[in-house]
Amino acid sequence: MTTIDLRTATDAAPAPREAASAEAPAAEAASAEAAAQAVHAASSVDTLRLATAGSVDDGKSTLVGRLLHDSKSVFTDQLEAVEAASLRRGQDAPDLALLTDGLRAEREQGITIDVAYRYFATARRRFILADTPGHVQYTRNMVTGASTAELAVILVDARNGIVEQTRRHAAVAALLRVPQVVLAVNKMDLVGFDEKVFAAIADRFTAYAASLGIHEVTAIPVSALLGDNVVDASAHMDWYAGTTVLEHLETVAVGSRATEAPARFPVQYVVRPQSAEHRDYRGYAGQIASGALRVGERVTVLPNGRTSTITGIDILGEPAASARAPQSVTLLLADDIDISRGDLIAPAARAPAITQDVEATVCHLADRPLTVGQRVLLKHTTRTVKAIIKDIPSRLTLADLSRSPRPESLAANDIGRVVLRTADPVALDAYADSRRTGSFLLIDPADGTTLTAGMAGEADPFTG
Numbered sequence: 001m002t003t004i005d006l007r008t009a010t011d012a013a014p015a016p017r018e019a020a021s022a023e024a025p026a027a028e029a030a031s032a033e034a035a036a037q038a039v040h041a042a043s044s045v046d047t048l049r050l051a052t053a054g055s056v057d058d059g060k061s062t063l064v065g066r067l068l069h070d071s072k073s074v075f076t077d078q079l080e081a082v083e084a085a086s087l088r089r090g091q092d093a094p095d096l097a098l099l100t101d102g103l104r105a106e107r108e109q110g111i112t113i114d115v116a117y118r119y120f121a122t123a124r125r126r127f128i129l130a131d132t133p134g135h136v137q138y139t140r141n142m143v144t145g146a147s148t149a150e151l152a153v154i155l156v157d158a159r160n161g162i163v164e165q166t167r168r169h170a171a172v173a174a175l176l177r178v179p180q181v182v183l184a185v186n187k188m189d190l191v192g193f194d195e196k197v198f199a200a201i202a203d204r205f206t207a208y209a210a211s212l213g214i215h216e217v218t219a220i221p222v223s224a225l226l227g228d229n230v231v232d233a234s235a236h237m238d239w240y241a242g243t244t245v246l247e248h249l250e251t252v253a254v255g256s257r258a259t260e261a262p263a264r265f266p267v268q269y270v271v272r273p274q275s276a277e278h279r280d281y282r283g284y285a286g287q288i289a290s291g292a293l294r295v296g297e298r299v300t301v302l303p304n305g306r307t308s309t310i311t312g313i314d315i316l317g318e319p320a321a322s323a324r325a326p327q328s329v330t331l332l333l334a335d336d337i338d339i340s341r342g343d344l345i346a347p348a349a350r351a352p353a354i355t356q357d358v359e360a361t362v363c364h365l366a367d368r369p370l371t372v373g374q375r376v377l378l379k380h381t382t383r384t385v386k387a388i389i390k391d392i393p394s395r396l397t398l399a400d401l402s403r404s405p406r407p408e409s410l411a412a413n414d415i416g417r418v419v420l421r422t423a424d425p426v427a428l429d430a431y432a433d434s435r436r437t438g439s440f441l442l443i444d445p446a447d448g449t450t451l452t453a454g455m456a457g458e459a460d461p462f463t464g
Helices: 025-042 062-068 074-087 104-109 136-146 162-173 196-209 245-251 256-260
Strands: 046-055 116-121 126-133 149-157 181-184 217-222 269-271 284-285 292-294 298-302 308-316 318-320 322-324 328-333 344-347 353-364 375-380 385-397 402-405 415-430 439-443 450-456
Touching: 025 162, 046 062, 046 162, 062 116, 062 126, 062 149, 062 245, 074 126, 126 136, 136 162, 136 353, 149 162, 149 196, 162 196, 181 196, 181 245, 181 292, 196 217, 217 245, 292 308, 308 322, 375 415, 375 450
Parallel strands: 046 126, 046 149, 149 181, 181 217
Antiparallel strands: 116 126, 269 284, 284 328, 292 322, 298 308, 298 344, 308 318, 308 328, 353 415, 353 450, 375 385, 375 439, 385 402, 385 415, 439 450
16 A cells, blocks of 8 residues: 655654743753754754655666665675675676665566665765656655655656656656755766766756746766766766765755744644643643744644643653754643644644635545545544545646646546545645645545545646
8 A cells, every 4th residue: 555654743752841931030941942952953963855766767776776885874784685686687796776676576577666765874964765666657656755855866867868757757846845856867877978968958857847846956967887976976077066966965955944834733642641740731742843833932723723822842851942843842831722633733823724625736546546526534644534525626647737627536646636625624734835734645434545645725836
């Protein structure tokens, strides 16, 4: 079953403490703020989530394997297994693509089918990498892998240049609002490391990406097979003065959109120890989805609309004056309000709209189609409500960005517009404003199967 990662909070709730006063002495507040900053620095040592995409045989898995191998992120037994498998296939050198192509069907066909997640780190940064399939019939898998990515690496074979699948992957990246794109022009060794070939491809892709609303594109000429410009600079392309792929991944800005957006705090768990030490403690635990929250700040609890003031913030059992995304915290409020899992806490002045009528762009993931009148469950952050598909206004063709009006249904891998009506109100941001609180899943209420990944809002980036 294919699912999409909404990054809902899973961290254990921080231990309770006595509620902090909003009128704490200045010295205590300064100390708490310093503690919060230290915890934030320790818990968010830059982690970059990235996804790779490209046509079949463009060398995605080889690039990822080279990245892992040359950055010394491969265990000895893993490398030995790859070497043995390569020998059995009659190859003299290790086929680094096997480091990510983990399924038997993938190894036999020499293609990527499922999303392969790899975790590695350098001295500068940690990485969560999703190697996504190149086949058109696995578009839903790319949506899964890129849904939470802050950067997409799109590969192009230098011999073929920009092809239909390249445009399709760029369109998916634009649809998912992936902030930054790296264009890796691969197999430069097969075109004689020709600068003009690289420049022509880079110019054409950059212009196309701009038409989709992607304005941050970094083009890098590489040979994944030989290792040129992947981790180490190439000796064959002295005309290229830019960074290698790894150097760019280590230095690109991370997480700025999530921390700059209005604060959103989906409640995951209500902490009520009811112990002798914490008899009256009532905290609300979860992960800050975006923005920052501060002690003394006026907040609104949605969907009931009640307001209160933050009197305390606990991070790993310690008091803090403030916290920001993506920290997991426990909030304490001045007023005794009926709050439970699925509620959303937001600044009173910048709270999201409450609605039961949802318009969204969706990618259908399930093999059985999505149809008008179908009853589903809508999962948004930690809240799940019943919903019905009221209308499917259009289906998008990624190859040319054309639309088929009023399709009868959406099949697997289809991307289209839907209109839903929820049984209970939900606090949705537009996906263009917040990828975390503007996204949702549609689930089959009968068996819990994930049906569809949704992005709330009136328009996708192709319609303005």
